[in-house]
Amino acid sequence: MIDKLEMFIALAREQHFGKAAEDRGVTQPTLSTAVKQLEDQLGVLLVRRGSRFHGLTPEGERALEWARRIVGDMRSMKEEMRAARLVGLSGHMRIAVIPTALTMVQELTAPFAEENPNITLSIMSGSSIEILSLIDNLEIDVGITYLDHEPLGRVVSVPLYKERYCLVFAQDYPVENRKSITWQEIGSLPLCLLSPEMQNRRIIDSYLKNAGTEVRPRLESNSMVSLLSNVLTGKWVSVMPERFIDTFRQGMALKAIPVIEPEVSHIVGLVAADREPHTPGIGALLALARRRVQCAQAPYRLPT
Numbered sequence: 001m002i003d004k005l006e007m008f009i010a011l012a013r014e015q016h017f018g019k020a021a022e023d024r025g026v027t028q029p030t031l032s033t034a035v036k037q038l039e040d041q042l043g044v045l046l047v048r049r050g051s052r053f054h055g056l057t058p059e060g061e062r063a064l065e066w067a068r069r070i071v072g073d074m075r076s077m078k079e080e081m082r083a084a085r086l087v088g089l090s091g092h093m094r095i096a097v098i099p100t101a102l103t104m105v106q107e108l109t110a111p112f113a114e115e116n117p118n119i120t121l122s123i124m125s126g127s128s129i130e131i132l133s134l135i136d137n138l139e140i141d142v143g144i145t146y147l148d149h150e151p152l153g154r155v156v157s158v159p160l161y162k163e164r165y166c167l168v169f170a171q172d173y174p175v176e177n178r179k180s181i182t183w184q185e186i187g188s189l190p191l192c193l194l195s196p197e198m199q200n201r202r203i204i205d206s207y208l209k210n211a212g213t214e215v216r217p218r219l220e221s222n223s224m225v226s227l228l229s230n231v232l233t234g235k236w237v238s239v240m241p242e243r244f245i246d247t248f249r250q251g252m253a254l255k256a257i258p259v260i261e262p263e264v265s266h267i268v269g270l271v272a273a274d275r276e277p278h279t280p281g282i283g284a285l286l287a288l289a290r291r292r293v294q295c296a297q298a299p300y301r302l303p304t
Helices: 002-014 017-024 028-042 058-085 099-104 106-115 128-136 199-210 224-231 242-249 280-294
Strands: 047-049 053-056 091-097 119-125 142-146 155-170 192-194 219-221 238-241 254-260 265-273
Touching: 002 017, 002 028, 002 058, 017 028, 053 058, 091 099, 091 128, 091 280, 099 106, 099 119, 099 142, 099 155, 099 224, 099 242, 106 119, 106 280, 128 142, 128 265, 142 199, 142 280, 155 224, 155 242, 155 280, 192 199, 192 224, 192 238, 219 224, 224 238, 238 242, 242 254, 265 280
Parallel strands: 091 119, 091 142, 192 219
Antiparallel strands: 047 053, 142 265, 155 238, 155 254, 155 265
């Protein structure tokens, strides 16, 4: 049953029988048979079929929620039983992170790896929408994303820090001697910003529009490193989180000043599926994040 549910989840995610079969490492007839057997066992039609995949039925959409829950619980049970057999936790932790938070991940991964040497880690970058989808589809274990700007859905969250914004530019740029700059003034500068699918871009767009300025970036990218390299040419400026640029300012010909009127911030935090119990690895990472926020010495600590 678990194998059938995992094939069903893969089909819903890929929306293609052949791609879903490849994802699960089986042949297409094997996957089709498994989904048909699942329908027979449940007594409902889950998939609208034709010459190709045409989507899930209403019953299929509801069954998908149960399938994710059951498969997630099974994985949690396996991890817990493995932890009970071994000394300490083991396995693999998959983390997806919004681009603006990539430089702070080591504040969690470094102590986590030290406490759990038998767990390997993989980190990928993604938009906030992608991260929530990956959690829903059991493709990642946890994500780091915004907590307070757009709906999160059914997740548990731990706030990590507040993201504040500054204008970033190369040395000798005309605003070099300014102490701050307003959102309205930024609108007239040659901006390079994250691409529109990124929540950070939507946040910046909203403040620029509220300031009465048209959002017309000269350059867009889904990579913060790409934006930085273009800023360094002196042809563009960018709006970036204070915390992100602090990582790169030393040793680079970069400068930054706060953006004001208004001076704003948004909370970035760790998220995981709202499922109990979590796998031991996810539980340990959530606990570490909570300890970090409570630590009085933690930089950029949220107010208690």
